[in-house]
Amino acid sequence: MARFLIVEARFYGHLNDMLIDGARNALRDGGHEVDVLTVPGALEVPGAIAMAAESAQYDGFVAIGVVIRGETYHFEIVAGESARAIMALTMDGIPIGNGILTTENEEQALVRADPAQKNKGGEAARAAMRLLELQEKFR
């Protein structure tokens, strides 16, 4: 049993709820404990994971959020920089599954968030659990 923290950027609450459901169910099916921490947007997710990892209270993390393209270059910043910083933390050896959707519209996000459809929250949770296993294997 390991302790996982889901860090969610609560920008689109109804979509997040589905992503969190999928992630939480996958983690519980894996026999793990799950907490959820909320931050305002995807850009805050990597910093929150870094702080929580530093505390040593958790073994692995799932990043959850939705970034939907708007009218300006802001989409590229939020989508790209959140993924880049999560990747950097992963390369530092922190097990993280990235379940932050980056889509053109809400319809695309809905299909991906729904646990009964693409279940990207569950997919991110399984990625985090696999990285934790590998960390233990190569320790």
Ligand SMILES: Nc1c(NC[C@H](O)[C@H](O)[C@H](O)CO)[nH]c(=O)[nH]c1=O
């Ligand atoms: N546009 C979206 C954001 N933007 C907010 C940023 O993530 C951040 O909270 C703000 O710039 C303050 O630092 N966040 C999302 O999660 N999704 C979006 O579509």
Ligand SMILES: CC(=O)[C@@H](O)COP(=O)(O)O
């Ligand atoms: C992440 C985004 O692109 C969006 O929420 C911001 O929209 P806009 O570019 O229309 O300000």
